[in-house]
Amino acid sequence: MKIAVTSGKGGTGKTTIATMLAKAAENAQYLDCDAEEPNGKFFLKPEIEKTIPYTELVPKINEDRCIFCEKCADACAYKALVVMGEPLKKVMFFDELCHSCGACAYVCPVEGALVEVEQEVGLFNVGKAGNIDFVEGVLNIGEASATRLIATMKKRFMDDKKTVILDSPPGTSCSVVETIDGVDFVVLVSEPTPFGLSDLKLTVELVKNMGLPFGIVINKAEKENSLIDDYARKENIEILYRLEFSRQIAEGYSKGILPFDKYAGDFKKVLKRIEELI
Ligand code: SF4
Numbered sequence: 001m002k003i004a005v006t007s008g009k010g011g012t013g014k015t016t017i018a019t020m021l022a023k024a025a026e027n028a029q030y031l032d033c034d035a036e037e038p039n040g041k042f043f044l045k046p047e048i049e050k051t052i053p054y055t056e057l058v059p060k061i062n063e064d065r066c067i068f069c070e071k072c073a074d075a076c077a078y079k080a081l082v083v084m085g086e087p088l089k090k091v092m093f094f095d096e097l098c099h100s101c102g103a104c105a106y107v108c109p110v111e112g113a114l115v116e117v118e119q120e121v122g123l124f125n126v127g128k129a130g131n132i133d134f135v136e137g138v139l140n141i142g143e144a145s146a147t148r149l150i151a152t153m154k155k156r157f158m159d160d161k162k163t164v165i166l167d168s169p170p171g172t173s174c175s176v177v178e179t180i181d182g183v184d185f186v187v188l189v190s191e192p193t194p195f196g197l198s199d200l201k202l203t204v205e206l207v208k209n210m211g212l213p214f215g216i217v218i219n220k221a222e223k224e225n226s227l228i229d230d231y232a233r234k235e236n237i238e239i240l241y242r243l244e245f246s247r248q249i250a251e252g253y254s255k256g257i258l259p260f261d262k263y264a265g266d267f268k269k270v271l272k273r274i275e276e277l278i
Pocket residue numbers: 061065066067068069070071072073083091107108109110113114
């Protein structure tokens with residue numbers, strides 16, 4: 001069973017819920033796909049057994065061979081190449097825009113003028129957090145997109161025999177789409193605020209468009225606040241759990257301590273319900 005945990009925006013408690021689900025699950029694997037800000041490790045405290053560099057192919061121009069025909073720049077949909085012919089005779093490459101699509105290398109007509117080379121853009125940390133298999137993807141600061149790193153992480157490490165909890169990036173970007181693509185269920189974490197609801201609606205639209213089953217967990221729920229409940233009722237979306245606002249959780253979170261044991265029973269029930277819904 002593969003469960004992605006995501007939220008419309010950062011700071012809603014997505015990692016709190018993802019780690020609580022991983023702790024409550026039997027035979028769990030936790031994949032931290034929030035590669036620009038992976039923080040599941042602060043709560044699960046894994047022993048990292050290996051660190052594996054993640055590389056992508058980028059173009060390298062040999063200006064001695066280049067004929068400055070501009071075919072590579074024309075082929076680049078991301079404007080990562082600028083060719084300056086006579087008298088400058090220069091090709092500029094902006095690696096932060098490059099998506100490693102390979103189009104420039106494909107169209108270049110001169111052998112050896114443009115070759116693809118590996119560039120390290122991130123890494124994977126692999127280890128164990130008690131019984132939980134732990135993997136996190138970490139994108140180097142300044143890199144444009146974590147999408148391919150996430151795709152590689154899922155392909156390389158995801159274990160179908162486990163209950164896999166994918167801690168997604170927040171929002172509705174390509175990285176989120178990549179994370180939740182192909183999972184069995186998506187947990188949407190939201191806070192009962194107008195901003196929280198607005199972002200939740202965007203995420204609901206995304207998962208509906210992708211045809212994925214999903215449910216909501218309300219974080220920092222308050223008895224007198226029915227903002228998310230009213231929306232969910234109207235849209236016929238199941239609220240899987242309400243994690244009441246708790247000073248203990250807020251204080252613990254800032255120290256990297258979450259009360260996993262206290263909530264293990266509740267999150268086992270959430271997992272059971274997700275299984276039924278799948
Ligand atoms: S396609 Fe090749 S030869 Fe043409 S400008 Fe680009 S690198 Fe130079």
